[in-house]
Each structure stands twice: as structure tokens, then as C-alpha cells.
Amino acid sequence: MSQTVIEPVSEPVNDGSGLAKEPLLQIRDLEVGFQTQRGLVPAVRGVSLTLYAGQTLAIVGESGSGKTTTAQAIIKLLAGTGTITAGQILFEGRDLAGLSEKQMQDVRGRLIGYVPQDPMSNLNPVWNIGFQVEEAIRANNVAQGKAARQRTIQVLQEAGLSDAQDRLKQFPHQFSGGMRQRVLIGIGLSARPKLLIADEPTSALDVTVQRQILDHLGTLTRDYGTSVLFITHDLGLAAERAEQLVVMYKGKVVESGPSQEILANPQHPYTQRLVAAAPSLASRRIQSAKNDDASGADIYSGGSLDTTLVARAAEREPAAEARDLIKVQNISKMYRIRTKGLKYNELLAVNDVSFAIKKGTTTALVGESGSGKSTVAKLILQLESITSGQIEFDGQDVAGLKGTALLKFRRRVQPVFQDPYGSLDPQYNVGNTIAEPLLAHKIGSSAERQARVRELLDQVSLPWATRYRYPSELSGGQRQRIAVARALALKPDVLVLDEAVSALDVLVQGQILNLLTELQTELDLTYLFITHDLAVVRLVADNVCVMQKGKIVESASTDEVFDSPREAYTRELLAAIPGANFEFGR
Amino acid sequence: MIWYTGKRLLQMIPVFFGATLLIYFMVFSLPGDPIAALYGDRPPAPGVIEQIRAQYNLDKPFIVQYLIYIGNFFQGDLGTTYSGRPVGDVMAQAFPITARLALLALAIEAFFGILVGLVAGLRKGKLFDTSALVVSLLLISVPTFVIGFVLQYVFAVKLGWARTTVSSEAPFSELLLPALVLASVSFAYIVRLTRASVSDNLNADFVRTATAKGLSRRRVVGVHVLRNSLVPVVTFLGVDLGSLMVGAIVTEGIFNINGVGGTIYKAIKLGEGPTVVSFIAVMVVIFVLANLLVDLLYAALDPRIRYAK
Incomplete structure (x- = not known):
């Protein structure tokens, strides 16, 4: 990547309305560092941004870019040893950086609300929901006594929990992820703050839930006139939800301005890469490339990896002559869930599913969590036994294979x-991890295995020296490359990729997807690609099966699904791709 | 919850029989003849020994002895010691003293252990924390009898604040010093457990969220950190209650307390089956009940834990 880091854009962004309003939040040359044994490590380096009342501003960047640290510095809740070393955080003209802990108590909740990233870990598991919301209402003196309880119900109803009254006494573990995030949004907005900081509020959720929640958040903040500082790694999402964008890279602001402008005409090379990599935007670009023979994919020069990916996806031809390698016929999987005593509830996780995968192609299984897509993967991998139906691999029935x-x-x-x-053993170095399948299947001598490891590392574009390193020393992308290398060790015909890129940053995601497509051509691999992210599907899949509640509701080629979805559910999923309705400038 | 409690209480039946049978067997297998030992170097007339053996059923096979013992046990007859005292009497004297001692020690270690652990956890790396760690390490590594003798010497002999030995009534005031000694090691463990748990929870996401709500530090710690941190501590306390009941032998020895530990020790030395087994049987019941209490407390502290019927 380019080494030129341009000057941080420090001029305040204009809200475009031409009104000379007083900014609500103004960050000036903020520097935040973390104290470590090797001294102070800077995480935020001279960040400046301005947010006006009623405006939504998104900070975009990959993990480690300092976007979350910036947000946490505003309410002075930096993790661990983090400290603000320089700069000002002016909120309504008052410098928050200089306030005492006691004074910050009045700011937090009442003036600045906070919606954290992970709904699973951000509610205290031992207190009920009503208690945790009411606590915020009392602490900020919104209401006391009986009125506080009434207000709690109101806050939760506004946040989208219609049955709030009945669920007050329930505990976080009895709520789904989406419901918990609604509770957290309710808490964040309970005191009607002037500013709401939303730190990746939906990245742990399904796309459709994400859409509902962000729509709801948008409505609420618009109604109350709340300004929103939105933190995300997804440029498409940011552009869709915020008027202003601030792009951060390695602790610095590399570009800022109105969303439309940045998306249509990114200046900084890093922003250009982000735009190129965002799957949500890429699927739009494939569309453009297909509709337009002038190849819209070329707009980002330099022939980046992602551009090739897009071009390939646009040119994809249906492989008609290939034979079916995997043939799944009417498979079902019933789980028995123990309820009371000896009674069971039966759960049909997979219900009469049939599809076939041709050799050398990629079939994507798409659906929300709980749709049964991962169960199908387990059934095909023979990690679980099927209740009924048949799975054929290379013309052979695989159900009940033994020894x-x-x-x-x-x-x-x-x-x-x-x-x-989680899928790499932290005690095993990379070389041993990749060689393990060879060892398990007793293949080759020690020297031959070494040679194979070398070849595999090369195939996943990692240096030979990586073999002595341990998973904890590697980045998420590198680890996923190793997981792919390990899967390829035995020269398989099929890879079952279960949400294999969902946990990765967009840029890394792009690289892995690109690697996978290259390997597919090179080694004639067949992929079963399981994901909840339709945007990714567009980039890699030849065929798509959309799953809902254990059933395949739509099954067709990728182009058909994206161009003319037949089912309402598929259309809903497509509409939920962030940036899908966003006018993509060229 | 009621069903669960009932099930657990029913489980006590096999545990009770298993434990008593095992203990009875072990005492039975001890080397040496307890009756012969009673007479020391001067053997009694041959008929006398046989008579005594018959009186205590020692001439019958092991399993018969056990069944007779258990039969009597449920009729309220716990047998007699070889010196002729009913075991029931010995128990009625020893158990209340040991129970007072153990509960006092438990209260001391729980209160001070959690308090010191909490403060140390909140001030990790500061002077208080470091001192707490050093002191707890000291308490864990120094044997109880050393701590016992030192405290006895300082508080009872030198300062005269307490009695060196405990009278046979053993009121709470006299048991304070022995309880302190007894609690010392567990106190150290509780400090470390609480400290680790508190400092873990301080870094939890939900604590940050609680602070972001605008809550005061006091409330964040009291409401969101403390309750979550108590779960492992409560588990430890429950298990510890059992060990405090039996494990007081050394402390009872130092302060001359006629409690359970000492009685069992003497009975084992003499090979007095009925005494040992009766005491152990009661201990088993206490242990199982304490564990049940812990599990119920556990569920009360952490709502995610719900026991299946």
C-alpha cells in the first residue's frame, strides 16, 4: 500500500446548510496513548473533527485505526492504561479533557449517551433489564420513584421493545442479541442526551436486524434532534447513515467531508482502498460493470486485488458442463431439546433441503442466524448425522460412513x-498447525511434510518464516490464511467455508476472498460458502441458496438472485445490504 | 427450585450410606486390637476380653457389625465409646463448640476477606494491593500452628486480652482468638479470589457501559462489580465450612478446645469405630447441606444459573 500519509484534515467539516451554527462537539488535535512496558504507544495522533447539533457523523476505519479510542476518549472511558496526552474535546464549548471524574459523571448519560459494540457483553448478566434501564434514568435525574419505572417502560418501548412491561423482570440472557441492542440504545437515549456515541452498534447482528435497528435509531435521534457520532468499519454503512464521514487510519484522520463526496471521489489512497473493498459497495460496482461495458470496475486504478475480484465476478459464466460433486437430497435434521424432566421439544433445524454443487463452482448458503445454514454444513461434513434424506459426494452416499x-x-x-x-490451537506454532492434518492422516515423511507446509504457506501468500510463529502473534487475516492453508493440506476437492470471512475487517475480507477465488481456479476447488452477508456472496458465488427457518426458500444463480429475486425474504435480505440503495457515483 | 432442592436432599441418602460404610470399613481395617490396647501391658483374664468383644459386637463379621451399628443409629443409639460414655453425649458436647468456632471463623474470613479483596482489586498495583498480597502469601505459607502460637503468645500471654485456653463452656468471646487463627488461611485465599474476580469484572464491558450511563463510581462498584465478583467466593465459602468443621484439630489443640476435630482424632487412635463413624456421618450431612446451600446461593447471585427440575 501507499506509504504517503497526507496531512490530517483538521478544518471543521461543514454541515452544508450554510448556517453558522455553534458546533456541538469539536475535537482539536486529540492525542491518546496507551502506557505499556515499552513506553507510551500512541493510538490517536492529532485527530480533529467537528459535529454540529442534529448532525450524524461517522468515523470509519479498520480495527486498530483508533476510531473506538477516539470515541471512548470523548466520555473519558478509555480502556486500561489509555490517557489523553494532548488536545481538546470541546463539548458545547467546554473542554471535557480537563474535567474531573465527578464532573464527567454529570456529562455521561445526561449530555452524552453511549451505545456500545457488543450487545452480548455490555449488559450485566446478574441484574434484570428493568433494573439496568431504571438505574440510568435515576442516575441522570430524569425521574425518580414510580415515575422512573413508568419512564423505563416508555424508554424500552421507544427503543422497539413493544412488550417492555412484561419483560422488565427478565435477564439479559433471556433476550436475543437484537433485543439487547435495543435495550442498550434505550439506555443510551434514556436521558435524551444531546450527543449519542454509537460504537459499531450493529456489527454483531444479522443484516436484517441491523437494518431495523439502525432505521429505528435514525428515527429516534431525528425526532429528538440528537447528534450522533457513529463508529463503523463498513464504509457503505457509514455513507448510508451519516451525512459526514471521517476516515481514520493508524490513529490519524486521512480524509473527511460529506459522505456522498468521499464515496464518489475518494482522495486518499486508503479511502480508495476502503471504497474498493467494501463488499456492500462492490456488489453495486459489479452491477455497474455488468450494465456498462465500459467496465466500471476500472475506476479505481492500480489494478488492486479487489478490482480483479470485481471484474471476475462480473464476467462469471455459468459452468454448465461440470458434473455435480455434492448432491444433497431432501435432508432434514431434528434436534431434541430437553425441557422438563423427560420431555423433549423437537426442533427441525433443517427441513427437507435439497441442492447440488457442481465441481469447481461456489455455492453460497445464505440466511440469518438460526436459519439452519451452519447445520447444513455440519451435516455435509459428517460432523452430525442426518435425520432423513441423502447426501451424495462424488456419486457415493456419505451418510453413515465409518472408519x-x-x-x-x-x-x-x-x-x-x-x-x-478460536479455530487455531494457541499452543501450536503455524508450521505444526498446517502439518497436523498430514500427520493425522499419516502422509509423507517429516521432510515431505515440511515441503508441503512451505508450498501451502506460499499458496496463501505468507512468508516461510511464519511457520515458527504462534496464532497470538498474528492478525485476524493472517490467522484465517493459516486456517485455509490447513484446510488445503490434504489437497481436498471441497472446502466448506462457514462464515469464513465474517469476522474480518473489510480490507482483509477482500484479500481472503481474492485468495479463495485464486485458489479455486488454481486447484479446481469446489466451495460451499456459508454466510449471512449477501454482499460477499455477490463477489464469490456462482449459485445461491437462501435459507429461512430451516428451509431453502430460493435457489438460483447469483445473477438471478441479485437481479430478479423471487421471494420476499430474499428481497428483504438484499435491501438490508448497507449502501444498497445508495447512489454510487462514478 | 423446590424440586431441585428435594432431589438434592434425596441424593443425600446414598451419600450417607456410602460414606458411613466406607469409614466403618476403614476403621475396621485399622491394625491393632483396640481392646487389648485398653489394658496396656497387663493382659486381663482371657474371658474378659471375649466378653468385651461380644459386648461391642467385635466378634462378628464386618458387614454384620455395620448393619447392627446402622440399625442402632436410626433408633437414636449411637453406641458407646470404649470408656463407656454414650457417643451421643460426646457429640452433644463437641459439636456446639466446633460449630460456634467454625461459624465465627467463617464470618471473620468472609467479611474481612471480601473487604480486603475488594479494596485490593480496586487499587491493583497500589501499596494496599501489594501489602494485601504479601500478607496473604505469608498466611498461606506459614503453618497454622505457628500463627496460632504467635497470636496466643502476643494476645493472651503478653497483652492479656484473651485467655490462653478456652473454658469448657467455650463462649463466643473466648473463641474469638481461636477463630481468628482458624480463619487466617481461608482469609488469605478469599482475599486473592475476590481481588482477582473484582479486577476481572472491572474490565468487563458491562462495567464500562454502567459508567457511561452516568452512574457514580460507588454505585458501579457496589452494584455492578461486587455482586458478579461474589459468585466464586461463595463457592469457596461453602466448601470451606466443611473443612473448618473438621480441620480445626490443630487450632483446637493449641487452645485446648474439646471440639469435633480433637474427638475424632482421639477416636481414630483408639480404633473406636462407632465414635468415628457417628461423627463422620454428621459431618457428611453438614457437608452435603453446605454444598446445597452454596448451589442455591449461586443461583440467587447469578440468574443465568437455573437448575432443571
Whole structure:
């Protein structure tokens, strides 16, 4: 990537209305560092931004860019040893950086609300929901006594929990992720703050839930005239939800301005890469490239990896002559969930699903969490047994394979899982991790295995020296490359990729997707690609099966699904892709 | 919850029989003849020994002895010691003293342990925290009898604040010093447990969210950190209650307390089956009940834990 880092844009962004309003929040040359054993490590380096009343501003950047640190510095809730070392945070003209902890108590909640990233860990598991909301209302003196309880119900109803009254006594673990995020939004807005900081409020949620929640948040903040500082890694999402964008990279602001302008005409090379990599925008670009023979994919010069990916996706031809490698016929999976005593509830996780995957192609299985898509993967991998139906691999029925036959099957069908942190053994170095499948299947001598590891590292574009490193020393993208290398070790025919890129930053996601497509051509691999992200599907898949509640509701080629979706549910999923309705300038 | 409690209480039945059978067998297998030992170097007339053996059923096979014992146990007859005292009497004397001692020690270690652990956790790396860690390490590594003798010497002999030995009534005031000694090691563990738990929870996302709501520091710590941190501590306390009841042998020895620990120790030395087994049986019941209490408290502290019927 380019090494030129342009001057941080420090002039206040204009809200475009031409009104000379007093800014609500003005950050000037903010510097934040973390104290470590090797001294102060800067995380935010000279960030300046301006947010006017009633405006929404998004800070965009990859993880480690300092966007969350900037947000946390505003309410002085920096993690661990973080400290503000220089700069001003002016909120209504008052410098928050200089306030005492006691004075900050009055600012937090009452003037500045905060909606955190992960709804799973941000509610205290041992207190009920009503208690946790009411607490915020009392602390900020919005209401006391009985009135506080009434207000709690009102706040939760506004946040989209229609049955709030009945659920006050319930605990966080009895709520779904989306519901918890609504509670957190309710808490953040409970005191009607002037500014709401929303730190990736929906990145842990399904696209459709994400859309509902962001729509709702947008309505609420518009009604109350609340300014929103929105933190996200997804440029498409940011552009859709905010009028102003601030792009951060390595602790600095590299570009800022109105969203439309930045998206249509990114100046800084990093922003250009972000625009090129955002899957949500890429799917739009494929559309442009297809509709327009002048190849819209070329607008970002330099022939970046992502451009090739887009071009390839646009030129994809249906592979008609290939044979079906995997044939799934009417499979069902029933789970028995123990309820009371010896009674069971039956849950049909997969309901009469059929599809086929041709050799050398990619089939995507799409759906929200709980749709049964991961269960299908487990069934195909023979990690769980099917209740009924038939799975054929290379013309052979694989249900109930045992012993060596099962081992043989496993050699040819390998999985790659979602979490690059959890799926690698932290005690094993990279070389051993990649060689492990070879060892398990007793293939080759020690020297031959070494050679194979070298070849595999090369295939996933990692240096040979990586073999001595441990997972904790590597980035998420590098780890996922290693997971892919391990899956390829046995020269399989099929890779089952279960949300394999969902946990990665957009730029890294683009790289891995690109790697996967290259490997597919090179090694004639067949992919079963499981994801909730339709935008990614557009980039890599030949065929799409949309799953809902255990059933395949729509199954067609990727182009058909995107161009003329038949089912309402598919249209809903498509509409939920951030930036899908955004006019993409060229 | 009621169903769960009932089920747990029913589980006590096999535990009770299993434990008593095992203990009975172990005492039975101890080397040496307890009756012969009673007479020391001067053997009694041959008929006398046989008579005594018959009186205590020692001439019958092991399992018969056990069944007779258990049968009597449920009729309220716990047998007699070899010196002729009913075991029931010995228990009625020893248990209340030990129970007072153990509960006092438990209260001391829980209150001070959680307090010191909480403050240390909140001030991690500061002077208080470091001192708490050093003191707790000291308490864990120095044997109880050393701590016991030192405290006895300082408070009872030198300062005269307490009695060196405890009278046979053993009121709470006299048990304070022994309880302090007994609590010392567990206190150290609770300090460390609470400290680790508090400092973990301080970094939890929900604590940051609570602060972002605008809550005061006091409320964040009291409401959001403390309750979550108590779960592992409560588990430890429950298990510890059992060990405090039996584990007081050393402390009871130092302060000359006629409690459970000492009685069991003497009974094992003499090979007095009925005494040992009766005491252990009661201990088993206390242990199981304490564990049940812990599990119920656990569920009260953490609503995610709900026991299936």
C-alpha cells in the first residue's frame, strides 16, 4: 500500500446548510496513548473533527485505526492504561479533557449517551433489564420513584421493545442479541442526551436486524434532534447513515467531508482502498460493470486485488458442463431439546433441503442466524448425522460412513470456520498447525511434510518464516490464511467455508476472498460458502441458496438472485445490504 | 427450585450410606486390637476380653457389625465409646463448640476477606494491593500452628486480652482468638479470589457501559462489580465450612478446645469405630447441606444459573 500519509484534515467539516451554527462537539488535535512496558504507544495522533447539533457523523476505519479510542476518549472511558496526552474535546464549548471524574459523571448519560459494540457483553448478566434501564434514568435525574419505572417502560418501548412491561423482570440472557441492542440504545437515549456515541452498534447482528435497528435509531435521534457520532468499519454503512464521514487510519484522520463526496471521489489512497473493498459497495460496482461495458470496475486504478475480484465476478459464466460433486437430497435434521424432566421439544433445524454443487463452482448458503445454514454444513461434513434424506459426494452416499471410508471422505472435504481466533490451537506454532492434518492422516515423511507446509504457506501468500510463529502473534487475516492453508493440506476437492470471512475487517475480507477465488481456479476447488452477508456472496458465488427457518426458500444463480429475486425474504435480505440503495457515483 | 432442592436432599441418602460404610470399613481395617490396647501391658483374664468383644459386637463379621451399628443409629443409639460414655453425649458436647468456632471463623474470613479483596482489586498495583498480597502469601505459607502460637503468645500471654485456653463452656468471646487463627488461611485465599474476580469484572464491558450511563463510581462498584465478583467466593465459602468443621484439630489443640476435630482424632487412635463413624456421618450431612446451600446461593447471585427440575 501507499506509504504517503497526507496531512490530517483538521478544518471543521461543514454541515452544508450554510448556517453558522455553534458546533456541538469539536475535537482539536486529540492525542491518546496507551502506557505499556515499552513506553507510551500512541493510538490517536492529532485527530480533529467537528459535529454540529442534529448532525450524524461517522468515523470509519479498520480495527486498530483508533476510531473506538477516539470515541471512548470523548466520555473519558478509555480502556486500561489509555490517557489523553494532548488536545481538546470541546463539548458545547467546554473542554471535557480537563474535567474531573465527578464532573464527567454529570456529562455521561445526561449530555452524552453511549451505545456500545457488543450487545452480548455490555449488559450485566446478574441484574434484570428493568433494573439496568431504571438505574440510568435515576442516575441522570430524569425521574425518580414510580415515575422512573413508568419512564423505563416508555424508554424500552421507544427503543422497539413493544412488550417492555412484561419483560422488565427478565435477564439479559433471556433476550436475543437484537433485543439487547435495543435495550442498550434505550439506555443510551434514556436521558435524551444531546450527543449519542454509537460504537459499531450493529456489527454483531444479522443484516436484517441491523437494518431495523439502525432505521429505528435514525428515527429516534431525528425526532429528538440528537447528534450522533457513529463508529463503523463498513464504509457503505457509514455513507448510508451519516451525512459526514471521517476516515481514520493508524490513529490519524486521512480524509473527511460529506459522505456522498468521499464515496464518489475518494482522495486518499486508503479511502480508495476502503471504497474498493467494501463488499456492500462492490456488489453495486459489479452491477455497474455488468450494465456498462465500459467496465466500471476500472475506476479505481492500480489494478488492486479487489478490482480483479470485481471484474471476475462480473464476467462469471455459468459452468454448465461440470458434473455435480455434492448432491444433497431432501435432508432434514431434528434436534431434541430437553425441557422438563423427560420431555423433549423437537426442533427441525433443517427441513427437507435439497441442492447440488457442481465441481469447481461456489455455492453460497445464505440466511440469518438460526436459519439452519451452519447445520447444513455440519451435516455435509459428517460432523452430525442426518435425520432423513441423502447426501451424495462424488456419486457415493456419505451418510453413515465409518472408519477408513469416513477418513477418506474427510480428506476430500475440509472445513474453514468463522473464528480465526478460536479455530487455531494457541499452543501450536503455524508450521505444526498446517502439518497436523498430514500427520493425522499419516502422509509423507517429516521432510515431505515440511515441503508441503512451505508450498501451502506460499499458496496463501505468507512468508516461510511464519511457520515458527504462534496464532497470538498474528492478525485476524493472517490467522484465517493459516486456517485455509490447513484446510488445503490434504489437497481436498471441497472446502466448506462457514462464515469464513465474517469476522474480518473489510480490507482483509477482500484479500481472503481474492485468495479463495485464486485458489479455486488454481486447484479446481469446489466451495460451499456459508454466510449471512449477501454482499460477499455477490463477489464469490456462482449459485445461491437462501435459507429461512430451516428451509431453502430460493435457489438460483447469483445473477438471478441479485437481479430478479423471487421471494420476499430474499428481497428483504438484499435491501438490508448497507449502501444498497445508495447512489454510487462514478 | 423446590424440586431441585428435594432431589438434592434425596441424593443425600446414598451419600450417607456410602460414606458411613466406607469409614466403618476403614476403621475396621485399622491394625491393632483396640481392646487389648485398653489394658496396656497387663493382659486381663482371657474371658474378659471375649466378653468385651461380644459386648461391642467385635466378634462378628464386618458387614454384620455395620448393619447392627446402622440399625442402632436410626433408633437414636449411637453406641458407646470404649470408656463407656454414650457417643451421643460426646457429640452433644463437641459439636456446639466446633460449630460456634467454625461459624465465627467463617464470618471473620468472609467479611474481612471480601473487604480486603475488594479494596485490593480496586487499587491493583497500589501499596494496599501489594501489602494485601504479601500478607496473604505469608498466611498461606506459614503453618497454622505457628500463627496460632504467635497470636496466643502476643494476645493472651503478653497483652492479656484473651485467655490462653478456652473454658469448657467455650463462649463466643473466648473463641474469638481461636477463630481468628482458624480463619487466617481461608482469609488469605478469599482475599486473592475476590481481588482477582473484582479486577476481572472491572474490565468487563458491562462495567464500562454502567459508567457511561452516568452512574457514580460507588454505585458501579457496589452494584455492578461486587455482586458478579461474589459468585466464586461463595463457592469457596461453602466448601470451606466443611473443612473448618473438621480441620480445626490443630487450632483446637493449641487452645485446648474439646471440639469435633480433637474427638475424632482421639477416636481414630483408639480404633473406636462407632465414635468415628457417628461423627463422620454428621459431618457428611453438614457437608452435603453446605454444598446445597452454596448451589442455591449461586443461583440467587447469578440468574443465568437455573437448575432443571
